[in-house]
Amino acid sequence: MDTTKQKTNRWMVVLGTLFIQLSAGSFYAWAIFNNGFMLKTGGVVQMVNGAKKIVGGLPAASVSFTFTLGMLCLSLATLAGIPLAKKYGIKIVDTIAAIIYGLSILGLTMIGKGSSIWTLWLFGGVLIGAMNGVLYLTSLTNAIKWFPEKKGLISGICVACYGLGSFVFKYIDMWVAGGNGVINASNIGRVLLWWGILALVLAVVGSLLLKDAPEVVTAPSAAEAESENVNFSTSEMLHTSQAYMIFFCLMTACMFMGLLGAAVTNMAAAWTQSPKDVSIWAGSSAAAFFVAVVAIANTIGRFVMGWLSDITGRKPVFFITFIIQLLTLLALLMTKPGDMSMGMIYTVVMAMSFCFGGNITVFPTFVSDYFGLRDTSRNYSVIYQGFGIGAILVGFLMASGNPLNPGKVTLANGAVLTQNFPLLYKVLLVMVIISLVIFAVIKKPVKKA
Template identity: 35%
Template sequence: MKRHLTKPKNWSTLLGTIMAQFALGSVYTWSLFNSPLASKLEEPISQVAFSFGILSLALAIASSLSGKLQDRFGVRNVTLGSGLLLGASLLLASYASNLWMLYLFAGVLVGFADGTGYLMTLSNCVKFFPKHKGLASACAIGAYGLGSLGFKYINMYLLTQFGLEQTFGVWGTIAMVMVIVGGLLMSDAPVKSTSNEQTPVASTPQPASEFTLAQTIKTPQFWMLAVIFLTICMSGLYVIGVAKDIGENYVHLSVATAATSVAVIAVANLGGRLVLGVLSDRVERVKVVTFSVLISLVGVASLLYLDLNSLSFYFAIACIAFSFGGTITVYPSLVSDFFGLENLTKNYGVIYLGFGVGSIAGSIVASLFGGFVPTFYMMLGFLTVSLIFTLIVKQPHHQAVDMNTYGEPAHHHSA
């Protein structure tokens, strides 16, 4: 009876999440604004573009805090707040008259607004579909990816028809309305499944015991999963951010041919989200992540060892983007397999900090050690370690009794 009553909530929450995620994904059109902002502020593009690194870091930090906000205010209220802050901070960004104001408004505030809504709404939505966690994840994160593609055309049109300030205002208004309407459709997932409701749920792996965040971070599995996630994010975000430059300066392609890499990445990224998200409901999720890391490894090795032309370059970056999109889609469900659904937002939130670290790590290595090749070798090393981790990591086990939290996994040799 209870399951029957909550079904409309499942679907309205899924619809609201897709709508909000589409709007939140719009921040990935930021590169369109680098040149106009550089002209307006009379600053180098590289310094203006750094605002996106700050945005990604703020997004990851806010994501890790969003679970606490949801506990206190509920998913609907936090999503409404996220939408209002996103609209206001984009409007403020249009008035930025120097780099520090840009870093504050477009970096810290936009990133915080986006991160607050992104992970919390995704985790909440996944909890409504315990039998189809991968599919629910694919729908939500696919919408986030589609948002970056859809708003690319919206913002390009606005920039050509109106000025920079008006574009920020219209973008902020559209995104704010979509997030607010999406938030109004959402409901909080049930806090705890009772034992007799959990029985019929036949997930691919055995359902995990419920781990609190304090218990989760004491397991070796948590740290292995965190390293894998950081590695994929670092590889994906670095290549996505500088793909055009890699094409021009490393592969020596023409500007137009190198620019096509943006479209190749968008399609591969979305393909990874949909294909691996759906696959993860049919195959054990750790194996899906093993496959994903292997694909990224092939992509990075291709950049280092193949005789690159336009096709082999597109193949290499498509592998990396496919792996990145697929991994961030599968990971919320994977973390829930390992550590339970109840504290998913908090547990995944800490792992998601790897997204923020990864967003700037590749750029720092490139600037310290001189360009693409050292960064590619670092990525190759991390991916090799991550591949080994995916092959040896096993689901942790502990009894429902809290006293048994740490000793039990070692007994089963589950690292």
């Protein structure tokens, strides 16, 4: 019997991991801060052509780009997190990451009139995103290693807690904001302060509960020995066309979370409200509820589609999720902005979130199916860079190619935005169609003799 496991309460490691996942997942509630940062940096609500708008301050597309930049840094940081944890120990690495993560959130309280967008991007995008990636992946993989006989259960519990982070913190943030829960110039500093303190405490306490999982070496089974010829190293994987096909499909899938995480409230406002109400409604408590919808549907999708993929296989699940995503895009493109019912926009957002949760759960197994189990962690960490690239692409598309100075976009109903949703929908539609074609033709690679 493994004496290391005897001396360590494995469930305390899981508890620490859950604290970390909850803290890291809070970043996905970013959309509720967009209007608050615009107002805090000098924006004011004015009547412009009969419509209430936030005039001045940082542009909406530039603020929401912070989240997409964070997603890029998150994915890049996963490449470094595992080697660092292996070299220095997970407790040390995650404690340092937790401290930087919490202090970076607190650093956002310095944002005010005259603040540069670069300051927001540094604290809210680069630092929070990178530390999020280190905390998320290192704690998750370590917890799974402690329970080799319960990998699915532990993975599901931890990933669900990560998904619920934005749901829990969204309500905490609104409670701290007071009143009707709307985050504005007068209360955003207080909300960020409490978010930073709670996230810091949760992540640090969680990190201190961690302990490196023992390396268990077992003799390969007959099936594993027989399958050795389908194990691809990362270098070998990158010499196959399948690697780039899967990368493209993952990037497409993750662009939906880039959209929802950065601007779900603005999207819902643009497609359900009259032009005069879009800007203000996007910062309301009613709009903020969409953040909770994203978190819940995302979590359910991870459980349901992960379970279904074990029954039907991976490709049938991808056909289901990508066809659903195709239908959501068609619904948005075929409905005039301002005319979509609340019931329909809830359906669209829930469907997108559900499918993203399912996709991000099934892709790791899909990669191991195609390139073997031996190097699956390294292989998937490379493919996973599609997550960050997809998110950053969303940011550029919504900002019409220039996050520093996004152009204004006039929707069909006359609403003027700095977020180019129609362009993003059209590009995503094409990418989803290409992905469906890829899933129809892709086959497992064959190792060269």
